[in-house]
Amino acid sequence: MHVHFLDPYRPRPSLVHSLDARVKFILTVAYILTCALTPLGAWPVFILLFSLVLAVEILSELGVRYVLKRSILAAPFVLAALPLIFTVPGSTLVRLPLGSAALNVTVEGVERLVSIAVKSWLSLQAAIIMSASMPFPDLLLAMRAVGMPRLLVAIIGLMWRYLFVLVDEALRLMRARAARSGFSDQEGLKSGGSLAWRARVTGGMAGSLFLRGFERSDRIYTAMLSRGYDGEVRSMPLPAITPSAWLTLLLGLLLLGLLLFLAFLL
Amino acid sequence: MHHSIEVEDLWFAYPDGHPALRGVSLKIEPCEKVALVGPNGAGKSTLILHLNGILTGKARQIKAGGLDVNRQNLGKVRARVGMVFQSPEDQLFSPTVFDDVAFGPLYQGLQPEEVRKRVADALAAVHMADYAGRVSHHLSMGEKKRIAIATVLAMQPEVLVLDEPTAGLDPRARRSLIRLLGDLDITMLVSTHDLHMVKELFPRMIVMDEGCVVADGPTRTLLEDEALLEAHGLEKP
Numbered sequence: 261m262h263v264h265f266l267d268p269y270r271p272r273p274s275l276v277h278s279l280d281a282r283v284k285f286i287l288t289v290a291y292i293l294t295c296a297l298t299p300l301g302a303w304p305v306f307i308l309l310f311s312l313v314l315a316v317e318i319l320s321e322l323g324v325r326y327v328l329k330r331s332i333l334a335a336p337f338v339l340a341a342l343p344l345i346f347t348v349p350g351s352t353l354v355r356l357p358l359g360s361a362a363l364n365v366t367v368e369g370v371e372r373l374v375s376i377a378v379k380s381w382l383s384l385q386a387a388i389i390m391s392a393s394m395p396f397p398d399l400l401l402a403m404r405a406v407g408m409p410r411l412l413v414a415i416i417g418l419m420w421r422y423l424f425v426l427v428d429e430a431l432r433l434m435r436a437r438a439a440r441s442g443f444s445d446q447e448g449l450k451s452g453g454s455l456a457w458r459a460r461v462t463g464g465m466a467g468s469l470f471l472r473g474f475e476r477s478d479r480i481y482t483a484m485l486s487r488g489y490d491g492e493v494r495s496m497p498l499p500a501i502t503p504s505a506w507l508t509l510l511l512g513l514l515l516l517g518l519l520l521f522l523a524f525l526l
Numbered sequence: 527m528h529h530s531i532e533v534e535d536l537w538f539a540y541p542d543g544h545p546a547l548r549g550v551s552l553k554i555e556p557c558e559k560v561a562l563v564g565p566n567g568a569g570k571s572t573l574i575l576h577l578n579g580i581l582t583g584k585a586r587q588i589k590a591g592g593l594d595v596n597r598q599n600l601g602k603v604r605a606r607v608g609m610v611f612q613s614p615e616d617q618l619f620s621p622t623v624f625d626d627v628a629f630g631p632l633y634q635g636l637q638p639e640e641v642r643k644r645v646a647d648a649l650a651a652v653h654m655a656d657y658a659g660r661v662s663h664h665l666s667m668g669e670k671k672r673i674a675i676a677t678v679l680a681m682q683p684e685v686l687v688l689d690e691p692t693a694g695l696d697p698r699a700r701r702s703l704i705r706l707l708g709d710l711d712i713t714m715l716v717s718t719h720d721l722h723m724v725k726e727l728f729p730r731m732i733v734m735d736e737g738c739v740v741a742d743g744p745t746r747t748l749l750e751d752e753a754l755l756e757a758h759g760l761e762k763p
Contacts, residue, residue, distance in 0.1 A: 435616070437619065438580060442604035442605025443601030443604075444605060445605070446636075451601060451634055457632065461629065464619055
């Protein structure tokens with residue numbers, strides 16, 4: 261049994277899918293940058309940015325629900341920004357008495373929190389569309405095309421390749437443990453062991469997984485060396501970008517630039 | 527007296543839709559030693575994983591050790607069906623050999639002295655009594671296989687199910703493993719490609735291909751049927 265469900269790529273016959281991977285990558289990064297640079301509380305621009313990402317979602321035929329469901333992943337990270345509603349100085353919205361002291365929820369704090377939440381939510385949606393609309397090797401290719409260090413791209417590529425191997429290995433370990441987790445026929449025995457004992461077993465499993473990963477990396481490196489690897493990552497030359505892809509790229513960047521300009525104008 | 531293993535009309539498809547088992551039926555009597563052979567992808571491992579409820583396909587009936595394999599009986603079934611996986615790396619996940627062999631008995635909630643006795647007996651049964659304090663990680667492949675069998679014997683199962691026990695062993699380790707399997711007095715179902723071992727050890731043989739049982743009978747007769755062996759990618763030993 262192998263793990264397939266981790267791969268976010270979903271093939272669809274859509275315009276977004278057929279767009280050149282490099283253009284998609286650049287536009288996604290540009291979109292995320294635009295979200296990050298838009299000033300706090302520029303609500304009209306956030307709405308425009310949202311409608312933009314929504315339009316791409318619909319064009320991509322991935323299903324708006326699919327993207328929105330996955331984008332909920334951003335929610336826990338927003339919690340990290342929660343203290344902002346107390347720490348940002350400004351006019352008090354609500355006063356929470358805490359013994360002798362009190363916590364003030366400020367309007368500015370809430371505005372900043374909501375802005376950060378919206379920004380991360382929008383950025384994540386763009387990233388989801390990008391990763392779902394092209395196979396991972398294309399993404400690596402795009403990273404290389406925009407000049408990311410080759411070594412870094414190679415590391416990300418190897419990580420992706422062996423992530424599945426590692427998860428498979430972990431699943432097999434857990435299956436072997438399940439096969440021996442039996443109940444005795446003797447009456448009155450409490451099966452399952454104590455929590456501390458189970459934790460120790462799990463710790464042992466994690467340890468052996470680490471050791472195996474470590475040894476595997478050694479074997480992979482030896483295999484690379486024996487095929488002539490010398491520390492330099494080489495790859496095939498990239499195909500040219502078509503004129504229509506160039507046009508999409510330019511229009512996309514122009515639109516995002518316009519939105520950013522609008523955001524600062526407001 | 528119940529059958530050790532009873533499977534009737536078992537169907538299973540992997541989540542990607544690929545059918546792995548298509549109406550498998552078989553019965554194994556107590557103290558029988560049966561070999562399960564067939565090409566890669568025939569469904570042998572998939573079938574084996576159904577015998578202790580790790581996979582759950584559709585079947586008219588699956589019984590192991592006299593118990594229905596279902597959610598309520600899962601714990602008891604897993605204690606009665608001892609499963610030895612192909613890769614001992616997966617089976618041995620504890621820091622020391624002792625911890626690994628003790629896992630099953632400890633999980634069952636047995637008393638410490640009983641656990642110690644079970645571990646000692648199991649290691650003695652695989653002729654590895656001196657290895658209790660060793661680190662599993664540093665053992666040879668043949669030693670790991672023996673320890674993997676001991677981890678299951680310590681649960682005192684009714685049936686021993688092994689997946690490819692001789693794969694990856696050198697001739698000496700293979701020979702000593704075959705001798706060990708011959709000495710163990712327990713019901714056994716062994717999935718394997720090693721037809722020499724089958725000929726030597728198992729009076730009965732089940733041939734699977736493309737998710738079906740295509741032959742089930744005395745090993746001696748089936749191994750003479752060259753047309754059958756050829757049709758299912760096997761070689762006469």
